[in-house]
Amino acid sequence: MQITRQADYAVRAVLHLARAGNVQRSATSAVAKEQKIPPSFLAKIISQLSIAGLLHTSRGARGGVTLAREPKEITLLEVIEAIDGPIQLNECVQGEGVCSFEDHCPIRSVWCDAQDDLVKRLRNTNFGDLMTQPA
Numbered sequence: 001m002q003i004t005r006q007a008d009y010a011v012r013a014v015l016h017l018a019r020a021g022n023v024q025r026s027a028t029s030a031v032a033k034e035q036k037i038p039p040s041f042l043a044k045i046i047s048q049l050s051i052a053g054l055l056h057t058s059r060g061a062r063g064g065v066t067l068a069r070e071p072k073e074i075t076l077l078e079v080i081e082a083i084d085g086p087i088q089l090n091e092c093v094q095g096e097g098v099c100s101f102e103d104h105c106p107i108r109s110v111w112c113d114a115q116d117d118l119v120k121r122l123r124n125t126n127f128g129d130l131m132t133q134p135a
Contacts, residue, residue: 007083018071018127025064052082072128
């Protein structure tokens with residue numbers, strides 16, 4: 001499994017904003033340049049993160065982007081799912097009746113457990129914690 005490039009960019013942008021703090025807004029052009037994200041792609045990402053309630057945006061000379069909540073209140077899972085949707089390692093983890101092999105498949109429980117572990121890890125990792133990690 002690999003997250004999309006867009007989700008990776010979103011995580012880097014949110015971490016950048018977390019490190020910048022909420023004292024002043026960050027210009028999207030500065031975020032794009034420092035994080036090596038194509039500006040047009042970042043605009044779409046910021047829009048999605050704003051719709052998800054993770055960022056505040058404002059236009060104009062004093063415009064820019066800030067986190068909508070404290071970094072410790074934003075998880076990796078929220079950012080990734082805001083961009084890519086719910087994490088799903090395999091279609092069979094959706095629930096009963098999705099796969100014709102589910103009644104006799106020894107692999108489904110492995111996929112379900114792996115997905116549960118991944119989601120738990122992402123849910124328990126917040127940007128407050130990530131800010132304390134060395135760059």
